[in-house]
Amino acid sequence: MKNSSVYDGYHFRVSDALFGVQFLFVAFGALVLMPILTGLDVNVALFTAGIGTLIFQICTRKRVVPIFLASSFAFIAPIAFSIQEWGLPATMGGIVAAGLFYVVLSFIVRFKGQKFIYKLLPPVVVGPVIITIGLILSPSAVDMAMGKGASYSNEIALSIAGISLLSTIVAIIFTKGIFRLIPIIIGISVGYVVSIIYGVVDFSPIAKASWISMPNFTAPSFELNAILYMIPVAIAPTIEHIGNILAIGNVTKTDFIKDPGLKDTLLGDGLATSAAAFFGGPPNTTYSEVTGAVRLTKAFNPGIMTWTAITAILLAFVGKLGAFIATIPAAVIGGIMVLLFGIIASVGMETLIKHKVDLADPRNMIIVSLILVFAIGGMVFDFGAASFSGIGLGAIMGVILNLVLPKTDKFDGYDGY
Numbered sequence: 001m002k003n004s005s006v007y008d009g010y011h012f013r014v015s016d017a018l019f020g021v022q023f024l025f026v027a028f029g030a031l032v033l034m035p036i037l038t039g040l041d042v043n044v045a046l047f048t049a050g051i052g053t054l055i056f057q058i059c060t061r062k063r064v065v066p067i068f069l070a071s072s073f074a075f076i077a078p079i080a081f082s083i084q085e086w087g088l089p090a091t092m093g094g095i096v097a098a099g100l101f102y103v104v105l106s107f108i109v110r111f112k113g114q115k116f117i118y119k120l121l122p123p124v125v126v127g128p129v130i131i132t133i134g135l136i137l138s139p140s141a142v143d144m145a146m147g148k149g150a151s152y153s154n155e156i157a158l159s160i161a162g163i164s165l166l167s168t169i170v171a172i173i174f175t176k177g178i179f180r181l182i183p184i185i186i187g188i189s190v191g192y193v194v195s196i197i198y199g200v201v202d203f204s205p206i207a208k209a210s211w212i213s214m215p216n217f218t219a220p221s222f223e224l225n226a227i228l229y230m231i232p233v234a235i236a237p238t239i240e241h242i243g244n245i246l247a248i249g250n251v252t253k254t255d256f257i258k259d260p261g262l263k264d265t266l267l268g269d270g271l272a273t274s275a276a277a278f279f280g281g282p283p284n285t286t287y288s289e290v291t292g293a294v295r296l297t298k299a300f301n302p303g304i305m306t307w308t309a310i311t312a313i314l315l316a317f318v319g320k321l322g323a324f325i326a327t328i329p330a331a332v333i334g335g336i337m338v339l340l341f342g343i344i345a346s347v348g349m350e351t352l353i354k355h356k357v358d359l360a361d362p363r364n365m366i367i368v369s370l371i372l373v374f375a376i377g378g379m380v381f382d383f384g385a386a387s388f389s390g391i392g393l394g395a396i397m398g399v400i401l402n403l404v405l406p407k408t409d410k411f412d413g414y415d416g417y
Helices: 014-038 040-061 074-084 088-112 115-120 123-135 138-143 154-174 181-196 202-210 224-252 255-276 290-299 302-313 319-326 330-354 363-377 390-404
Strands: 067-072 284-286 380-381 388-389
Touching: 014 040, 014 067, 014 074, 014 290, 014 302, 040 067, 040 255, 040 284, 040 302, 040 319, 040 330, 074 088, 074 123, 074 138, 074 224, 074 330, 074 390, 088 115, 088 224, 088 255, 115 390, 123 224, 123 330, 123 363, 123 390, 138 154, 138 330, 154 181, 154 330, 181 330, 202 319, 224 255, 224 284, 224 290, 224 388, 224 390, 284 388, 284 390, 363 390, 388 390
Parallel strands: none
Antiparallel strands: 067 284, 380 388
């Protein structure tokens, strides 16, 4: 791989600034969508994406990986639930802890090697955990789509949500080129226009907002139950992280798994996530859509991502941008979330299918079944002041069962993704 590498190290050049801005536009849709869906501040998300990417670059400074970090979709449902249960500051405290989970993994990889991750989190555990992430908060998406708690009628809400959903589906199935890359943005845009026609959009926040303003930063607080709930959610993004590092390695024909290695990339991702939470931003993850843009443009210099990060930080202080996004009605978001949560669950099923997890094997069947029921069924384990439930409980159960149940002759371990 080294001989054919197109990677030429880190170079920070003024001439690359426009490339950096372009990559932010590639990431922008997903970057702002995650805070929109969870009720977090969009400007803070822009700021923390920029800060997180710079932290990641510092951690991988021996061989800087040309990748951009921003809002993680794997945390959408858990964040929405956690905010309902414990509030925003405690949720941020949970995300700080989730970031530290990456850091702990990075040190384990440093001392025990990378195969440890594969043995701890095989597809038979990761697949059903991803399924629960998609399904556990789907009732709230339905509530938003039906207009529960909104000032407009159920009929109007369902019309807006239905049109938003249908527009997204049409964009996914029937469009080509750039439009096929942004189906969710298309769905939100169409739903927003329909909402204006129905007269349910309040433009006053945009008029009141300043052009230049400080993002609405929120400091974390630390609630034990929120921490215990959020840490296991980091399991699925860990696998996503490994996949994205492999992907950018394939694009640049450079083995980033070996150098700087998962020990440094996981450390960078974890510190970026924890740092984001200290400002009230969503957890960060490596962005595969930007990797696709790197391949398309052949802009392999990691210094370009520094410009992308700087641009995101500067945009975070444009007050009217956040105010505009905040005017999107809940019914629009609900229509999109109905599809999005289902897609997340489908990714979990795809993980099981792709890695040929045999559910006729009693061991695999038990692990998958108990993860799903413990996470979705409402099971709660109380230990003094601590409480385990939902995704966290399901993930912990899966890891424990995978470690203690004897393997059958047909399945004797897993050593890669």
